[in-house]
């Protein structure tokens with residue numbers, strides 16, 4: 001039951017009606033008997049500043065930030081984590097009322113890395129990761145993977161965007177990434193350990209699309225998709241047929257949520273709790 005001590009959390013975005021975060025976090029609060037609640041807020045760009053400062057004034061504990069505000073919200077943050085600075089986007093805000101700070105974090109990349117590590121049963125050091133995409137989601141995964149000393153190859157429909165990320169990485173981290181083009185696509189895929197679709201290809205309603213055709217998917221790799229609707233994308237279906245170990249977008253979503261909970265509440269999220277979060281998300285996806 002809510003009372004004056006209830007900790008308030010939420011997600012801001014636009015549109016927000018299909019957000020899975022409220023059911024995911026509410027399941028944790030219920031399981032752990034934490035006096036907290038989590039709401040979805042539809043916030044227009046013009047109201048973003050008021051929304052952040054309003055949440056601060058109302059003593060919210062934390063917010064998630066989603067499309068289209070992950071970059072524009074940077075203007076209203078007064079402290080930023082190293083990772084969010086590198087990714088240049090914030091998906092988690094913590095309101096610190098002791099230091100009077102609005103602190104921005106990014107848990108998207110870490111969430112993806114944790115999901116992979118759980119499935120690999122080991123760290124990413126020295127692993128070769130092949131990423132399709134050069135948008136916001138790809139950026140988050142690329143920078144977090146580099147922080148974990150993985151090797152990165154990037155393929156994007158628009159090669160120039162991949163090159164821009166590569167140049168930025170060289171400048172800011174002094175690391176090299178491979179930019180993949182059509183002529184070396186197959187070789188680079190064969191040479192990688194983990195293949196990730198970080199594009200929106202295959203997302204509902206375009207469920208018959210895969211970022212690559214079956215003959216390009218090598219046998220026995222670890223394959224991940226950031227798309228969670230449908231839970232099993234065409235790309236993952238094809239990867240299974242090639243005996244790959246697949247990680248779906250729900251896992252990435254759940255692990256980024258778990259990272260947010262660590263930041264807000266110092267909560268250690270074990271695999272049992274991860275399972276509860278996943279179940280809540282899957283049930284909501286099936287109901288929708």
Ligand code: ATR
Pocket residue numbers: 132133134135136137138156157158161198199200201
């Ligand atoms: P997000 O923040 O979710 O990553 P985004 O920044 O709009 O979204 O990026 C979308 C990514 O999906 C981009 O890499 C985009 O490729 P382009 O840079 O060429 O636009 C990729 N993408 C979207 N639709 C695609 C399609 N039909 N085929 C291939 N790539 C696609």
